Amino acid sequence: MALDRRTVLRSTLLALGGATAAGCSDNQVAGSSKTASPPSGPTAPPSRSPSAAQPKATPTTTPSAAHLPAEVAHGPRTARKVALTFHGNGDPALAHRLLDQVEQAGARISVFVVGTWLVSHPEMAKRILQGGHDLGNHTMHHKPMRLLAAAAAHREVGDCAAVLRRTAGSPGRWFRASGTQKTTALIRSAATAAGYQTCVSYDVDGLDWQDPNAATVQSAVLDNVQPGSIVSLHLGHQVTVDALPKILAGLSAKRLKPVTLSELLG
Numbered sequence: 001m002a003l004d005r006r007t008v009l010r011s012t013l014l015a016l017g018g019a020t021a022a023g024c025s026d027n028q029v030a031g032s033s034k035t036a037s038p039p040s041g042p043t044a045p046p047s048r049s050p051s052a053a054q055p056k057a058t059p060t061t062t063p064s065a066a067h068l069p070a071e072v073a074h075g076p077r078t079a080r081k082v083a084l085t086f087h088g089n090g091d092p093a094l095a096h097r098l099l100d101q102v103e104q105a106g107a108r109i110s111v112f113v114v115g116t117w118l119v120s121h122p123e124m125a126k127r128i129l130q131g132g133h134d135l136g137n138h139t140m141h142h143k144p145m146r147l148l149a150a151a152a153a154h155r156e157v158g159d160c161a162a163v164l165r166r167t168a169g170s171p172g173r174w175f176r177a178s179g180t181q182k183t184t185a186l187i188r189s190a191a192t193a194a195g196y197q198t199c200v201s202y203d204v205d206g207l208d209w210q211d212p213n214a215a216t217v218q219s220a221v222l223d224n225v226q227p228g229s230i231v232s233l234h235l236g237h238q239v240t241v242d243a244l245p246k247i248l249a250g251l252s253a254k255r256l257k258p259v260t261l262s263e264l265l266g
Contacts, residue, residue: 071183073201075228075264082229082256083264084247085176085202087138087209088113088128090236092121098241103131105248107258111235112138112176112200115160118167125168134260136174137161137196144179145187153190161194174261176200181232200261202232208240217243222250228264229256 075083084102088095088111102109111128113135118125128135139145140159148156156178161171175196177187183199191199207220217239221231233240251258 070197071188071199071201072230072265074203074230077226077228079264080227080255080257081259081264082225082227082231082251083110083261084231084233084258085110085112085200085261086240087111087176087232087234088124089117089138089142089234092124094238094241095124095235096127098235098244099127099131099133101241101244101248102133102258105245105258107248108132108134108260108263109258110134110136110174110200110261112136112174113160113164114138114142114178115140115163116142118160118163122167125164129168132260134172134174134262135164135168135170136172136176136200136261137164137194138176139178142178145177145190146180146184148186150186150189153186154193157190157194157196161196171195174198174200181205198265200230202230204229204231206231206233206240206243208234208237208243211237211239214239214243214246218246218250221247222254225251225254225256227256230261230264 075081084107086098086109099109108131111133113124113128115137125135137157137160139156140163141156143152143156145153145156157175164171171194173196175191175194175198177183177191177199180187181201183191183201188199204221204224206217208217217233221233221243225231248258
């Protein structure tokens, strides 16, 4: 009987050893559909080969493409409307003159303000809104946004949004990046974080930022504009004030109505 008990014990130990080996083998096979039992003791888990390594998780600080705001360069080509958009900076006296011209012509525009400009001239927010125009975000300091790290880009958009809330009561609906016509994923991420769902580019550059003569600005706009166009112009430049009457007359001759971005894009 003693011999029989030893034989039974040896058989039992061999069976247990085989089950343990099978469990380790399953745990090390990449892509196995089996689930290994957790180790019963403090033994470290087996190392994984590079082929069995798990993919890295996507950083939570970078939103997926589905959550980035759209970038628009123009509105519908079917409507005879255009959006004259102005970068808000420079001498407020020139801004007042330009706004008067626009309103006397029965037109409406959209102004993307630089935050530091509104800090220095907070009354301009009220003046723009009282004229029935759109007010948007053009960053706090007008830095080249493509060159900024993520934290700096977020501050540029968020700080300007805060100034807009303080001076206009709202951050506005639209954002335009500074120093670039096209945005990047990082720039759109900063816009999203500040609450903007649309980054506004343009399809017509008025070239007034180069301070050429008025005829050059007029031609840059009128030779390239079409239904749905978004035109980029600037406050704070004398040439823009000089060129605007003929631009407005030319748009009227083309049967194109200058409207706000909110009206153009819906």
